[in-house]
Amino acid sequence: MNRFIENYQGKEFDLIVVGGGITGATVAYEAASRGLSVAMIEKSDFGSATSAGTSRMIHGGLRYLSTYEFGLVRESLKERRVLTNIAPNFIHPASFLISVYKKDKTPNFMLKIGMLLYELFSFDKNRLWDKSKKMPHHKTVSSEKIEELFPNALKEDLIGGQMFYDCSSHSPERFTLSFVKSAVAHGASVANYTKVEDFITEENAKEKIVKGVRVVDEISGKRYDVNGKLVINCAGPWADLLLDKVKKKSNNQELRRSEGIHFVTKKLIDKHIFSGSTPLGKHYFLVPYRNHTLIGTTDKEFIGNPDDYKVSKKAIVELLDDVNNSFGEKEKIKYEDILYTYGGLRPLVEDQTEDVYDSSRKYEITGEKKNGIEGLITVEGGKFTTSRMLAEKAIDKALKILKSGKKKSISENTYLYACDIENFGEFVSEKQKKYNQFRPEQIEYLAKSYGTEIDTVLSNSIDNKGLTEALNADGENLAQVQFAIRNEMAVTLSDIMLRRTGLGLLGHPGKEIMTKIAKLAAKELNWDDKKLAKEIEIMENKLQIP
Numbered sequence: 001m002n003r004f005i006e007n008y009q010g011k012e013f014d015l016i017v018v019g020g021g022i023t024g025a026t027v028a029y030e031a032a033s034r035g036l037s038v039a040m041i042e043k044s045d046f047g048s049a050t051s052a053g054t055s056r057m058i059h060g061g062l063r064y065l066s067t068y069e070f071g072l073v074r075e076s077l078k079e080r081r082v083l084t085n086i087a088p089n090f091i092h093p094a095s096f097l098i099s100v101y102k103k104d105k106t107p108n109f110m111l112k113i114g115m116l117l118y119e120l121f122s123f124d125k126n127r128l129w130d131k132s133k134k135m136p137h138h139k140t141v142s143s144e145k146i147e148e149l150f151p152n153a154l155k156e157d158l159i160g161g162q163m164f165y166d167c168s169s170h171s172p173e174r175f176t177l178s179f180v181k182s183a184v185a186h187g188a189s190v191a192n193y194t195k196v197e198d199f200i201t202e203e204n205a206k207e208k209i210v211k212g213v214r215v216v217d218e219i220s221g222k223r224y225d226v227n228g229k230l231v232i233n234c235a236g237p238w239a240d241l242l243l244d245k246v247k248k249k250s251n252n253q254e255l256r257r258s259e260g261i262h263f264v265t266k267k268l269i270d271k272h273i274f275s276g277s278t279p280l281g282k283h284y285f286l287v288p289y290r291n292h293t294l295i296g297t298t299d300k301e302f303i304g305n306p307d308d309y310k311v312s313k314k315a316i317v318e319l320l321d322d323v324n325n326s327f328g329e330k331e332k333i334k335y336e337d338i339l340y341t342y343g344g345l346r347p348l349v350e351d352q353t354e355d356v357y358d359s360s361r362k363y364e365i366t367g368e369k370k371n372g373i374e375g376l377i378t379v380e381g382g383k384f385t386t387s388r389m390l391a392e393k394a395i396d397k398a399l400k401i402l403k404s405g406k407k408k409s410i411s412e413n414t415y416l417y418a419c420d421i422e423n424f425g426e427f428v429s430e431k432q433k434k435y436n437q438f439r440p441e442q443i444e445y446l447a448k449s450y451g452t453e454i455d456t457v458l459s460n461s462i463d464n465k466g467l468t469e470a471l472n473a474d475g476e477n478l479a480q481v482q483f484a485i486r487n488e489m490a491v492t493l494s495d496i497m498l499r500r501t502g503l504g505l506l507g508h509p510g511k512e513i514m515t516k517i518a519k520l521a522a523k524e525l526n527w528d529d530k531k532l533a534k535e536i537e538i539m540e541n542k543l544q545i546p
Contacts, residue, residue, distance in 0.1 A: 001181065001489045004039065004189035005217050005224060012227040013039045013189070015398060016213055018196050018242060019234035020044075021051040022172075022384050025179035026391035026411075027234055032186035033414070034395060034407040039226055040180070040188060041215060043195035045495045047176030049306075050236050051384065052499065053260055053344020055285055055296050058083055058091050058385050059166035060122060063283060065114050066106075070121070076385045077122040080167055083388065085129045087416050088424045089451040090175045093135045094168035096285075098275045099146055101326075102157040105281035112140065115162050132425050138164035150274055152329050163272070168287070170448040172384065173499040177488065178451075181417040192489055193218040199246040199376075200225055210246060210375035219491060230398055233378040237306040237345040243378055247371060255380060257306060261315050261343035262296030264506055265333060269293055278322040286327065290474055292339070292506055295323060302345055311343040313546040338545055339507030349381035365394050367401065377401070388412070418451040438468070442475025449480075449501075457483045471513050476501050478520050485524040493518055493535040494542060508543045 017028045020042025028040040042048075060077035061069075084091045100108045115138045125135050141149075143158040169175055180190055200212040212227040235242045240254040267288075274286040287294040298319050302309060316338065324332045349364045368376045377397060382390050392409045399407060421427045424447075431454055432443045446454050461467035461479035468477050484490035484500035496517060497504035503517060514536065522532045 001184050001190065001487065003191040003194070003217075003219075003489060005041075005191040005194050005215065005226075006220070008224050008226065010225075010227065011037075012212075012229065013037045014229050014402060014404070015039070016041065016226060016228035016231045017234055018213065018231060019236060019238075020046040020180065020190070020192060021049055021234070021236050022047065022176045022179070022387045023236060023379055023382060023390065024232075024234035025051075025176050025183065026387045027232055027379065027394050028183040028188050028190065029179045029186070030388075030391035030395045030409065030411055031398065032183045032188040033410050034399070036395075036398070036402075036404070038183065038188040039228065040183065040190045041194045041196060041213065041226070042190075042192045043218070045192045045492070045499060046180050046190075046489075047173050047499060048494075050344040050346060051176045052173050053262070053342055054169070054172045054384055055260075055262060056169045056172060056287060056289065056294065057094070057166060057285075058169050060118065060385070061383075062114060062118055062164075062166075065117055072386075073118070074121045075389060076383070077118075077125065079386050079389050080122075081125055081127060082412050083385070084133060084167060086411070086414060087175060087178060087419045088130050088133070088421045089419055089427075089448050090170050090178065091167050092170065092424075093133055093165050094273055095163060095165055095271070096273045096275055097141060097146065097149065097161055097163045099150075099153060099161045099277075100159045101154070101277075102159060103279075104277050106277070108159050111162050115164060118164065130421075130423055132423055135165040138162055149272055150269060152268065152331065153274070153327060154329050168273075169384075171502065174449055177499070178416045178419060181488075185417050190489075191217075192495075193491065196242065196245070197223070199231070200227070201246065207369075207372045207374050208246065210373060229375070230402055231376050232394060232398065233376065237347045239347060239378055239380050241306075243368075246368075246373055246376060256348040257302040258346040258348055259300045259302040259309070259315065259343060260297040260346060261311050261319060261341065262294055263316060263319070263338045263341040264289065265293050265295065265337045265339060267292055268333070274327070276323070276326045278326060282322075284319070284323055286323075290502065290506060295319070295333075298343075299346075306345050309343070309345055311341050311546055315343070316341055316546060340505060340543065341545055346383075347381055365390070365397055367397065375401075418453040421451060435462075439470075439475055442470065445474045445476070446480075456487070471503060471516070472506070472509060474502065476503050478516065481517055481520050482524060485521065490521075491525065493521055493539045496521060497539060498542070504539065504543055508540075514539065 014036040015031050015038045017024045017040040028038050032038045058080050061073050064073050141161045141163050143160045146161050194215050196213045196215050198214040199210050202209045210231050216223050233242050237257050269286050364380050366378045428444050428447045431447050432440045435443050450457050467479040480501045484496050488500050490496045490500045518536050
């Protein structure tokens with residue numbers, strides 16, 4: 001992949017997608033795969049904001065049953081199956097256990113009813129291309145079984161629980177990137193670090209017509225007018241602020257934004273995802289993650305400019321207290337146990353609830369004609385699981401506006417780029433035999449991260465032990481760093497360590513490892529000593545616990 005903006009010569013695209021998170025990535029892929037010429041522009045790095053701030057799950061939204069959002073649950077469960085099919089290396093069945101205590105707001109019998117409904121709405125869950133990923137039915141679990149599976153779960157007033165299956169996402173960051181790559185494979189032009197400063201418009205007596213966007217390349221500082229017949233605003237938490245640029249308004253925030261934070265600790269649980277409930281009835285998860293435990297999430301309204309958002313110590317302490325009040329029989333989690341923390345802002349279109357936890361995760365696709373604007377669509381809300389379906393509907397609308405005729409979507413029944421694997425277990429076994437000089441666990445991890453591109457990552461460096469030496473317990477290595485720069489548009493140390501690889505996602509890897517990564521990046525990207533020091537400083541700040 002190459003940043004098209006560096007060689008842009010004024011081409012008019014059918015569609016310009018603003019935003020390179022999961023929504024923009026799926027919209028760009030959907031549009032390109034249906035024959036439109038597409039440019040996708042992201043002001044930071046692909047998937048670097050909300051899309052990287054997830055609990056690493058692809059799920060139907062069990063709790064949305066309590067708000068009677070049956071349509072959203074059904075759509076989510078259908079899309080869970082679709083994503084498992086088209087991205088078998090990224091999406092895997094995972095067992096969840098919901099604990100139930102006497103004091104909980106939701107009684108056990110209500111939870112059982114919810115489970116039955118969830119099973120009903122997921123009637124087609126095992127219509128999977130990879131039959132080895134069959135998902136079992138839910139079952140009621142005794143308090144004794146919970147204590148066996150989770151020895152550190154609180155025992156007092158424990159009634160029992162429910163075990164069910166949803167899916168985990170190996171790497172939301174690379175999963176988002178796989179949609180970007182799929183878009184590029186179908187002819188899309190993409191660029192990260194390209195910020196929209198304004199819209200190109202024409203006006204007549206009745207309306208304002210959008211003709212493209214004015215952007216600045218944040219790498220070179222150069223400015224460009226990118227021309228397009230239609231623009232789709234997929235800027236997530238920034239969607240309303242971007243819209244203000246064409247409305248010529250200032251800080252007219254229409255979206256609600258919900259903060260969700262997570263932190264990583266040493267290994268606390270083993271195989272199953274544990275779901276507990278706070279005294280206020282909000283759920284949190286303890287998720288097995290790379291021989292560590294990922295804990296999240298919060299759901300608290302954020303007021304202010306999303307550019308100013310960062311995880312605060314107060315938010316971490318609140319989540320820590322919630323978890324410790326309802327988990328930890330023998331030992332509570334201490335602040336100093338936290339190895340890494342991250343957060344993101346969810347864009348919400350529903351504003352009828354007092355608490356954002358109760359706000360819907362529905363999405364809206366709006367043509368801006370009502371505002372006297374032609375040539376612009378805004379996509380707001382939604383969640384990671386339903387992003388592909390949102391994209392399909394958005395491009396249906398775009399094709400009508402462009403008068404391009406009906407072009408059938410292929411995304412539901414087509415593997416994503418480098419994900420064409422019929423049986424993932426067999427694929428891993430085959431690669432473990434091929435690369436038997438590496439630990440089997442290392443090859444499995446790389447197979448999940450790269451799919452069929454694992455051969456490209458390893459084959460070019462197989463004879464260079466300096467590139468293939470394991471840098472962490474998962475076996476990640478400098479070959480991945482080189483691949484990220486040469487093939488995946490990584491231009492900063494943060495891109496490499498937080499999104500192209502997981503080298504920074506378990507906390508600080510240590511000065512020696514950081515220096516190795518940074519020096520290779522400097523060599524590949526022609527950084528001088530000043531730039532190298534600055535990139536390391538930025539990364540050090542990102543890895544610091546507030």
